[in-house]
Amino acid sequence: MSGRTRTADDPAPWVTDENAALLTDLYQLTMLQAYWREGMSGEAVFSLYFRTLPPARNFMLFAGLGAVLRYLERLRFHTDALDYLASLGLFCDAFLRSLETLRFRGDVWAVPEGTPVFSNAPLLEIAAPIAEAQLAESFVMNQIHVQTVLASKAARVVAAAQGRPVVDFGLRRMHGADAALKGARAYHVAGIEATSNLLAGRVFDLPVAGTMAHSYVQAHDREADAFRAFTGLYPETILLVDSYDTLAGVRRVVELARELGAAFRVRGVRLDSGDLGALAREARRILDQAGLPGVEIFASGGLDEYRVAELVQGGAPIDAFGVGTRMGVSADAPDLDLVYKLTAYAGTGRVKTSPGKELLPGRKQVFRFEQDDLAVRDVLATCDEVHPGRPLLEPVLRRGERLDAGRASLADARARAAAELARLPERLRALEPAAPPYPVVVSERLRAEQLRVRARVAGA
């Protein structure tokens, strides 16, 4: 099984619609073959949720549904995948033939993208023949996890910036190409203004933005030459002033303004190192004294929500932020304990009883109860209960076909996030841990059902 004799070029090291069925854990396929052998083709219900919020989060912002629905609609094993599976020596021909025709024909309910979500409440539920629902686990989790983790981090940065635009500079240090692409999408949901990532701009029709790099300044013999040339081509650009000495760089921008007179239309300067608060103040003073109050100050370099909040609260005259790595990897909470659990099979509720990992059986609904336009609590209930408040889970696929709620656009998701975040109590929108945390309660009927199923399982 070594790579010794392989060329690096075939197959291409990319995930696409064509090979996504193989982006799964081996055990999903061995279990599928077992279900098939045992004639287990009953309907399974799987529920996607997280057990606890990361310590540094008061809510998560749900994102990534689009990628999941696309996957489920297209799910199939192409020849290359079947040949690979055959090569493993674990699967019989008849089972592999059954995979050829496997399609996702189940039902899916989900919370809309851009909804703030809390622990133990289902974000998505799948009811489908067990093979279809089981197989999807790894991909569904991978895509919802990355987008939800990154959207949740970005929502905090946006909140900290208090209305100042935040631009995504994360591409170079996000975890791989897909995180950079889907992350830019998740950031858009969370209220990020624009991304530097051109492919994300292309694929998701996002606003793109950028300034200039140190290398451009360095490649010129004089900083002033770089500023003059770049401004000639892009009159309304933002000039990066910290390659050598930040305040000297700002003064060069002032000189350029004198040189160009009315033709000077530079939009701003970017500070990317040093004490950003102090430098922003000095830069503002220099620009204002030179009669350039319209030249904005853009700050970047090692920023996250805490640093942005510190700058904003400290009154630093910064007009916009570029945020890269720490938002790009969600540095303080890079993972979420998202799980995808079987809650019913063949019409019977299922649980497990591993310590700390208990689960609620059956299909469910989440009701968000609000008072005075502020969220008060979520109630987890069985899917046929009615409780006060808005039901959050809505049908998005039925028998494998996309329903209207599954067609929400990215713009819808962004608008929803803005509206829903405004309806969270202040303490949840703060960067500090909310006390008390948001209450999520289990309905009496669901709790009784859980006890009933646990008792049945204990007797088995």
Added chain:
Amino acid sequence: MSGRTRTADDPAPWVTDENAALLTDLYQLTMLQAYWREGMSGEAVFSLYFRTLPPARNFMLFAGLGAVLRYLERLRFHTDALDYLASLGLFCDAFLRSLETLRFRGDVWAVPEGTPVFSNAPLLEIAAPIAEAQLAESFVMNQIHVQTVLASKAARVVAAAQGRPVVDFGLRRMHGADAALKGARAYHVAGIEATSNLLAGRVFDLPVAGTMAHSYVQAHDREADAFRAFTGLYPETILLVDSYDTLAGVRRVVELARELGAAFRVRGVRLDSGDLGALAREARRILDQAGLPGVEIFASGGLDEYRVAELVQGGAPIDAFGVGTRMGVSADAPDLDLVYKLTAYAGTGRVKTSPGKELLPGRKQVFRFEQDDLAVRDVLATCDEVHPGRPLLEPVLRRGERLDAGRASLADARARAAAELARLPERLRALEPAAPPYPVVVSERLRAEQLRVRARVAGA
């Protein structure tokens, strides 16, 4: 620029060889147009390195070169990308036509994959016409960053396991599809035994492994039924015993052994929750007493190098580990301050002088000096110096064509990592911060050259 009128389906939300040229920051393209307008087509040297090790790392394990070489060999703007760029209203037709024919024709030197690397030492250097080298920055960083971060984390987990196999279970919570795919590759370099990720197995010819999920056990009315059915199909499988009560699960495996007699060939049991050390001891005792000393114990659930070390050092009778999320996101150090900096243009050394971000000019070489088969220090030198020790940077592409050193296989990288890690001093291979850290020194000539370039820049 909203997504309102777009369908979710075109273009596909995946990065591939075809669209990878657009996986770059907008400013790379605006700079490229500026270079083109200014007639700046001179050779640029860019150097990829990181400034500081994360606090919890004594070395990083270099990985990801394969993806970079593939990208550089195939780099081109296809029609869709050019149409998108045209739509931004920032680029003139003549420049876009020049992009049509842009290919990477430069030279690349790199440290071999699987080499332990340290701060400030170049991992990769590119010398190419400035447009080609500038454009590549975002992609090169993205791919080297994720693989190096994940390989480095995995090397620690492998070290902690002290020879016990470690299997990658990270797919579901790694950051997106590409991180899961490339991460499995990086893990292989670092000495991970196998991955659960089938697509990674397919693409990189990696050993794949897996057991069974709780859902399979839950879908059966009795745990014993699940064990019996799965074992019937996969006699040498590993049974997951913690769905309800771990030790009761182990006893069910014992019962199955009695039932099957000589036909019982189950390889092991997997513990996935609770106090893994205590449960492993109890499980071992139960299995041994039942005359099943050959049934192995496999542990998973919330593991990282610290927890694995604790279990191993505590003498827990665990034969292999499944490690997922915390290794999958490199939870304690999800990012590295990897940078890609211009160090020469048109034959002249370049630096910047932003505080804390100084750089060393020109093309360089890194010499690793060893004594008694143990690494003693790295020396950073100009590319034409000779120092004692092994030069680490070797040419991998020349004028855009792959050289022999650029064809190293993944098996080579894995073997190299094992050999090179064995040549690190003990204190660097420990999980705790090494005191003193590994010394990286700058040669006198390189330091003099840096001072010379800084003086020139200061006068400009």
